[in-house]
Amino acid sequence: MVGALPRRRTGRATALFIGLSIAIVLLTIYAAGRGQLAVPAGEVFGSIMHRLGLDIGTMPQHPQGDNTLWNVRFPRIALALLVGAALATAGALMQGIFGNPLAEPSVVGVSTGAAFAAAIVIVFQIQFMGSWSVAVFAFVGGLITTLAVYFLSRADGRTEVVTLVLTGIAVNAVCSAGLALMIFLGDTAAREQIVFWQLGSLNGSRWEHVVVVAPLVVVGLIGSMVLARKLDVLSLGDRAARHVGIDVERLRLGAIVLVALLTAAAVAFAGIIAFVGLVVPHLIRMVVGPGHRVLVPASALAGALLLLGADLIARTAMTGADLPIGMLTSLVGGPFFFWLLRRTRKTAGGWA
Numbered sequence: 616m617v618g619a620l621p622r623r624r625t626g627r628a629t630a631l632f633i634g635l636s637i638a639i640v641l642l643t644i645y646a647a648g649r650g651q652l653a654v655p656a657g658e659v660f661g662s663i664m665h666r667l668g669l670d671i672g673t674m675p676q677h678p679q680g681d682n683t684l685w686n687v688r689f690p691r692i693a694l695a696l697l698v699g700a701a702l703a704t705a706g707a708l709m710q711g712i713f714g715n716p717l718a719e720p721s722v723v724g725v726s727t728g729a730a731f732a733a734a735i736v737i738v739f740q741i742q743f744m745g746s747w748s749v750a751v752f753a754f755v756g757g758l759i760t761t762l763a764v765y766f767l768s769r770a771d772g773r774t775e776v777v778t779l780v781l782t783g784i785a786v787n788a789v790c791s792a793g794l795a796l797m798i799f800l801g802d803t804a805a806r807e808q809i810v811f812w813q814l815g816s817l818n819g820s821r822w823e824h825v826v827v828v829a830p831l832v833v834v835g836l837i838g839s840m841v842l843a844r845k846l847d848v849l850s851l852g853d854r855a856a857r858h859v860g861i862d863v864e865r866l867r868l869g870a871i872v873l874v875a876l877l878t879a880a881a882v883a884f885a886g887i888i889a890f891v892g893l894v895v896p897h898l899i900r901m902v903v904g905p906g907h908r909v910l911v912p913a914s915a916l917a918g919a920l921l922l923l924g925a926d927l928i929a930r931t932a933m934t935g936a937d938l939p940i941g942m943l944t945s946l947v948g949g950p951f952f953f954w955l956l957r958r959t960r961k962t963a964g965g966w967a
Contacts, residue, residue: 628909631902635916639696642920646927647688651935654680691820694828695926696919698817698881699891701832703918704839705877706892707899707911711846712870713768713779716897716955720878721889723764723779724786725757729875729882730812731790732756734797738805750827754879760786761871761878780956815886815941817926824884831880836915838873842866843907850905888941890948891918897955 644663648654654662654675661672662681675681702720709718709725720726732752735741742748768782794813798806845866849856853863881888895918896910903909922940929938 628903628913631899631913632916635913635920639916639920639923642923642927643692643696646692646923647684649927649931650683650688652677652679652683654684659684690822690825691817691926691930692923693822693825694820694885695817695923697825697828697832698885698888699918699920699922700915701828701835701877701881701918702888702891702922703895703914704836704892704911705874705881706918707896707907707914708839708842708846708870708874708877709892710896711849711907712867712874713765714850715779716900717780717893717952719890719893720757720874720881721887722893722952723761723783724790725760725764725874725878726882726887726889727787727790727794728760728763729753729757729878730887731793731797732759733882734794734801734805734809734812737808738797738801746823746827750831750879750883753882754831754875756790757878757882758872758875760790761875765867765871812882812886813941814939815888815944816929816937816939817885818930818937820884828880828883831876831883835873835877835880836911838869838876839911840908842870842873843911846870846907847905886941888922889945890952891922891944893955894948894951895921 644656644659647659648656654677658673658675658680661674662684664671665674666685675684677683705725706719709720709723710716712718730753732755733749736749736752741752744751764779764782764786767785768779770778794809798809801809845856845861848859848861849863849866856863856866896914899910899913899917903913922944925940925943929940929943932938
């Protein structure tokens with residue numbers, strides 16, 4: 616019976632990885648064909664195969680079909696997958712280093728801090744690093760706010776749930792005030808762009824954006840997997856982690872840097888998309904348990920799938936309109952956060 620539980624969890628994890636991977640492929644093909652210019656799934660598949668040098672399937676019959684797929688749809692889909700994976704992984708890391716299931720980049724103000732820093736670039740037209748300027752400032756802003764939340768919410772070597780939430784509210788308020796100041800200082804174009812940040816959207820995604828975001832997400836995911844085993848030990852408590860030779864403070868600071876990097880990658884071109892990092896790791900933990908070596912990659916896949924689905928709804932729910940994707944995730948994540956908060960109070964801050 617003792618060995619049955621690990622085998623059962625391994626089987627669940629394998630099934631989950633396979634299921635999520637297949638779902639992402641199928642939803643990608645379906646989402647690419649949806650929009651004002653409809654492209655059948657078979658033609659989407661044929662276009663992908665043609666780009667891979669394989670003459671399998673039928674090319675899009677509409678004169679602008681192939682161009683629409685590769686210049687409009689696929690860049691947006693790629694960015695949705697990257698942003699979703701980044702946010703979910705950042706949420707899993709934050710929940711691991713803070714030690715409770717309520718930590719998430721948007722809840723504790725990290726996303727708003729990154730967006731505030733990005734707004735500074737927009738308003739003052741800072742271009743010293745070209746297309747990387749927004750991402751670099753977003754990273755610095757996310758890092759500063761993450762460190763602030765970490766140090767301000769700790770007391771006697773531990774982080775209380777209520778203290779974390781209240782600290783996040785305070786950080787959110789300060790960063791929101793900074794965003795309001797940037798709106799006041801900016802011209803009309805800058806104001807519209809900052810409002811876009813606050814609502815969150817993947818509209819206007821380009822391959823240039825994907826090229827900037829992809830390396831940040833890849834580095835963040837690799838770093839998260841490197842820290843996964845140590846985070847498992849940390850979940851047993853600081854004393855247990857130190858007993859096996861883990862430098863707890865260095866581990867937390869390293870994870871905080873990765874959270875800032877992943878959040879910056881998500882915010883850089885998509886704006887504030889809330890609650891993905893809260894909902895996804897919690898649901899994955901309910902299926903495969905709390906082990907970070909499975910939780911982190913599974914959360915990345917599930918986050919990518921969730922945001923791809925949310926973006927599909929955002930751009931197809933209303934004809935001729937592109938709904939803010941941050942609004943949709945908040946509609947689902949807000950009630951989920953309230954339920955999780957009440958559940959956590961009942962269990963005295965324990966894990967699900």
